[in-house]
Amino acid sequence: MLVLSDLFRHRRDCRRKQEERASRISNLPSTYLDPIDRHDREILDTPIESLVQNRATFAPIDILRSYGKVAIKAQHATNCLTEVMIQEAEGWSKHLPEKGPLRGIPVSLKDTVMVGGFDSSVAYSSFTGKPKEQDGPMVRLLKDAGALPYVKTNCPITLLSFESANDVSTQSGARMITATYKAQVWGRTTNPHNSKFSPGGSTGGESALLAFGGGRIGIGSDVAGSVRLPAHFSGMYALRCSTGRWPKMGMSTSMSGQEGVPSVFSPMARTLGDLSYFTRSILTMQPWKYDHSVHPIGWRPEDWTRMTKGQRLRIGVMRDDGVVTPSPACARALDTVVSTLQAEGHDVFEVHPPSPSEGLVLASQLLNSDGCQTFLSPFRVGEWNDPGAAQLSFWARLPRPFKYFYYLWVRYVRHDDIWAGLLKDFHAKSAFEQWKLVARREAYRARWHDWWQEEAKIDVMLTVPNATPALPHNAMQDAKKQGGSLPLKLDYTAGVLPITHVDRSLDGLPPTFDFGALNGVAQGSYLHYDAEQMHGLPVGVQVVGQRLQEERVLAMMERIETALEKRGEKYELLNIE
Numbered sequence: 001m002l003v004l005s006d007l008f009r010h011r012r013d014c015r016r017k018q019e020e021r022a023s024r025i026s027n028l029p030s031t032y033l034d035p036i037d038r039h040d041r042e043i044l045d046t047p048i049e050s051l052v053q054n055r056a057t058f059a060p061i062d063i064l065r066s067y068g069k070v071a072i073k074a075q076h077a078t079n080c081l082t083e084v085m086i087q088e089a090e091g092w093s094k095h096l097p098e099k100g101p102l103r104g105i106p107v108s109l110k111d112t113v114m115v116g117g118f119d120s121s122v123a124y125s126s127f128t129g130k131p132k133e134q135d136g137p138m139v140r141l142l143k144d145a146g147a148l149p150y151v152k153t154n155c156p157i158t159l160l161s162f163e164s165a166n167d168v169s170t171q172s173g174a175r176m177i178t179a180t181y182k183a184q185v186w187g188r189t190t191n192p193h194n195s196k197f198s199p200g201g202s203t204g205g206e207s208a209l210l211a212f213g214g215g216r217i218g219i220g221s222d223v224a225g226s227v228r229l230p231a232h233f234s235g236m237y238a239l240r241c242s243t244g245r246w247p248k249m250g251m252s253t254s255m256s257g258q259e260g261v262p263s264v265f266s267p268m269a270r271t272l273g274d275l276s277y278f279t280r281s282i283l284t285m286q287p288w289k290y291d292h293s294v295h296p297i298g299w300r301p302e303d304w305t306r307m308t309k310g311q312r313l314r315i316g317v318m319r320d321d322g323v324v325t326p327s328p329a330c331a332r333a334l335d336t337v338v339s340t341l342q343a344e345g346h347d348v349f350e351v352h353p354p355s356p357s358e359g360l361v362l363a364s365q366l367l368n369s370d371g372c373q374t375f376l377s378p379f380r381v382g383e384w385n386d387p388g389a390a391q392l393s394f395w396a397r398l399p400r401p402f403k404y405f406y407y408l409w410v411r412y413v414r415h416d417d418i419w420a421g422l423l424k425d426f427h428a429k430s431a432f433e434q435w436k437l438v439a440r441r442e443a444y445r446a447r448w449h450d451w452w453q454e455e456a457k458i459d460v461m462l463t464v465p466n467a468t469p470a471l472p473h474n475a476m477q478d479a480k481k482q483g484g485s486l487p488l489k490l491d492y493t494a495g496v497l498p499i500t501h502v503d504r505s506l507d508g509l510p511p512t513f514d515f516g517a518l519n520g521v522a523q524g525s526y527l528h529y530d531a532e533q534m535h536g537l538p539v540g541v542q543v544v545g546q547r548l549q550e551e552r553v554l555a556m557m558e559r560i561e562t563a564l565e566k567r568g569e570k571y572e573l574l575n576i577e
Contacts, residue, residue, distance in 0.1 A: 085149060099146075113152065114251060124378040135250070153209055157185075193211070240264075241264050258367065304555045348462075418520065475527075500539050
C-alpha cells in the first residue's frame with residue numbers, strides 16, 4: 001500500500017509541476033508571444049554593460065520583455081525552463097535600486113538556486129510543492145545589484161550527469177521516448193544546435209537558454225564540470241570559480257553535506273564580454289557580506305591588466321590527461337588556439353603535470369564517499385534515475401567480494417588499470433577512510449602547486465573541456481567519466497570558451513583508430529563519437545588558472561578570442577530567430 005501511495009504522489013506532483021509551468025507561460029502578457037521587433041533586436045544585440053549605462057534608451061521592463069520573448073521560444077525549442085518567474089520579475093522591475101551594476105538585467109538561474117516563493121526541486125518530485133520562504137544569498141545579492149531573476153532552468157535528477165534530463169524512458173539503441181507528463185518533473189532538455197544531442201549537465205538548461213539567445217547571463221553551479229561541460233556542448237561561455245570566491249549558500253542539492261569535492265555557484269554568459277562584466281559586477285557587490293563562505297577578495301584590476309596588456313605569457317598545454325585522449329574535433333580546437341597564441345608571440349609548450357588519472361580516482365572516491373546514499377534518498381517509487389547515477393549506485397552497492405573479483409578480471413585479464421582503479425575502492429567510506437582520502441587530496445594538490453610554480457612556471461594552462469563534443473541523448477549510460485574533472489580535485493579556476501564547430505570532413509576518426517585498445521573509461525566516451533552525426537556542434541577550449549585566479553583566467557580568455565578575431569576565426573554564436 002505504501003508503495004502505491006508513493007507512486008501516486010510522484011505522478012501527482014509531476015503532473016502538478018508540468019501544469020503549473022504551462023499555466024505560467026500561457027498566462028503571460030501577450031507581448032511575450034509577439035514576434036521579435038526592431039527594438040527587441042537592438043536590446044538583444046547590446047552587451048549588458050551598455051544596457052545598464054544607457055538607462056534612457058533601455059528601460060528595464062523592455063529588456064525583460066525582449067529576453068522573455070526569446071526565453072519562451074527557447075523553451076518551446078529545447079525544454080530548458082523549469083520555474084517561470086517573468087510576471088514576478090515585471091513587478092520587481094518597478095522597484096529597482098537607483099544604482100546597481102546589473103540594474104534591469106534579466107538573470108537566469110539553475111533550478112537549484114533558491115528564490116523565495118518558488119520550488120528548487122532538482123528534478124526530484126519529492127522536492128516539489130515546497131517553495132522557499134525567502135531568497136537565498138545569491139538571489140539577494142543579484143536583486144541588490146539591480147538584476148531581475150526571471151526564469152530557472154533544467155538540470156538532471158541527482159545533478160550527476162552531463163545530460164539534463166529527468167524521468168525519461170529508453171529503449172535499446174539511440175531512440176529516446178519521453179514519458180508522459182504525468183511521470184516527469186521537467187523532462188529532457190535538448191541542445192539548441194541539434195535536438196538529438198545533449199546540451200550538457202548538470203547546468204544544461206542554462207547553456208541551452210543562453211546559447212539559444214534567451215538570456216545573456218545566468219548562474220550555474222559546478223562540482224565536476226557542471227558549467228564548463230554545458231558551455232563546451234552548447235557553444236557559450238562559463239567560468240568555474242574557486243570555492244570561496246563566489247557564493248555557495250542558498251541552493252538545493254542532491255548531495256547536501258558533500259565537501260570532499262565542494263560545489264560553488266559560477267557565472268555563465270552568451271558572450272565573453274558579458275561573462276567578464278558579470279563576474280566583475282558580482283565581486284564589486286562584496287559577496288562576503290551575503291555569504292559567510294566567501295573570502296573578502298574584490299575584483300583585482302591589476303591581475304586583469306597584467307594579463308591583457310601585450311605581455312608575453314608562458315602557456316602550458318595539456319593535450320592528454322592519460323585517461324581519455326581527445327577526439328579529433330576537440331584536438332583540432334585546442335590546436336587552433338595553440339597556433340593562434342604562438343603567432344601572437346607567446347611561449348606555448350606542452351606540459352605533463354602530476355598524474356591526472358590519480359586525481360580522477362581521488363575525486364570519484366570523495367564525491368561518492370557516502371556510497372551514493374544521499375542522492376538516492378529523495379527518490380520515490382517509480383521515479384526515473386539518470387543512467388550514469390544508476391551506474392554509480394550499482395557499483396557502490398555491489399558486495400565487495402564480487403566487486404573485487406571483477407576488479408581483478410578488469411586489471412589482470414583486460415589489462416585496464418584505469419577502469420580497475422576507479423572500481424577497486426568504490427564503496428561507502430568510514431570516517432577513518434574519508435579522512436585518509438582528504439589527506440591524499442591535499443597532498444595531491446600540494447604536488448600540483450609545486451609543479452606549477454617550480455617546474456612548469458606557467459601563467460595558465462590550456463586543455464580540452466571534454467574528450468568529445470556534445471554526446472547524443474542517453475549516452476550517460478555508457479559514460480564512466482564526466483568532463484572538466486581536472487580543476488575539480490584541485491579547486492582551480494577554469495573557464496571555457498567556444499572555438500569552432502565539428503566538421504565532418506576534418507574530424508573523423510583515422511583508419512588506424514582501435515576502439516578495442518582503449519581503456520573502459522575511454523570506450524564509454526568514444527562509443528558515441530561520430531563526426532558525421534556531430535557536424536556543426538560547438539567545440540570549446542578550457543583555460544585553467546590556479547586557485548582564486550578568476551581575473552587571470554578571464555583575461556586569458558579575452559586574449560584568445562581577440563587573437564582569433566584578428567584572424568577572422570572568432571566563434572559565431574547561434575542567431576536569435
